[in-house]
Amino acid sequence: MRDMFHEELEGINTSLLGMAALVKEALTQSCQALVNADLATAEKVIAADDAIDNTQHDLDARIINLMARQQPVATDLRVLVAALRISADLERMGDLAHHVAKLARMRYPNKAVPTELEATINNMGTTNERITEKMITVLQYRDLTRALEIEVDDDEMDKLHRDLISTLVGDSWTYGIESAIDMTLLGRYFERFADHAVSISHRVYFMVTGEYAAEEK
């Protein structure tokens, strides 16, 4: 019975990794749609969000079913509880990529991002791609050292977010209020996306050690 349990647990981890791959693709494509005012790619991300939501529902059902049938304790139970939480974070990351794509679509055929902010927004996008790649490594190999690196990348994201706000309130901002609102929300989406990746790395920490990561206390 225990072998069967670990086989199913392995299947759940594989599904989490699959969900993370979908989220990474949604992020990359939403950034492309945003930077290039690419409507087709924006629509692709928007349509793909249902797949992420469905994966979460299926995965949660499997996790709860496994809990009920196998009645795990200690580490095995912790791993399943962490999996439930990780799927919720991934679902939310998918939502945030979806919001980015919707902004690109809303401003099409114009580019949503003014020239003056292109570099900052590109940096936020690539920082999130880097964070997501590391998060996938953390999920796959339970690599706690790599988990710590995500904290550093998240600090970089916070810095970029401050740069963004400084540009918006600076004298050289000539793109008006509507664009400032767009960029404020976009900054928030990117920042929250990174927060969820940090949260997932904390959950892996909890899964492995049974303790909360220091930052979360």
Next chain:
Amino acid sequence: MRDMFHEELEGINTSLLGMAALVKEALTQSCQALVNADLATAEKVIAADDAIDNTQHDLDARIINLMARQQPVATDLRVLVAALRISADLERMGDLAHHVAKLARMRYPNKAVPTELEATINNMGTTNERITEKMITVLQYRDLTRALEIEVDDDEMDKLHRDLISTLVGDSWTYGIESAIDMTLLGRYFERFADHAVSISHRVYFMVTGEYAAEEK
């Protein structure tokens, strides 16, 4: 053993209600701090957020401990899984009230909200207070009819949010970019707060019926 289980489950529900009461207090006080530029009240909300976070950690530890010891199945397991998720939503609602209080503190001794938006922001605050009260009733009595009312209140919140954005991009907005950024973020905090209350009512629905609410599918 089963009686002991239900006694502990009752204790967990009581803690969830206690946590919801803390969140409601944080919301009410953060709105007061915002509207009256009341620094002392803002500081109170900011300091109280740790209590909400600690309640979540304690509660989650108790839930996982109860799962491990009693190995519940079917409805009992669903209730515990839902409790884990509800505590996460409540924790996030506390964070959002905390963000509102921090905005009030950042703009002190000025009022963060310009006169032109006072009515809309007050309405968003009272809508969230109403939503939170109903959410507490749903949690306490598993009242699915009341859960549906929250959806209607949430639609009202979305309408207020659209009004807010219309005011910001309208010709009569004379408060500049910085205030527009503040109000954009504030609108987002209030809207997300309501979303989490909706999510909690969906989780109660799942807890009672074992099915996802239609809106969540």
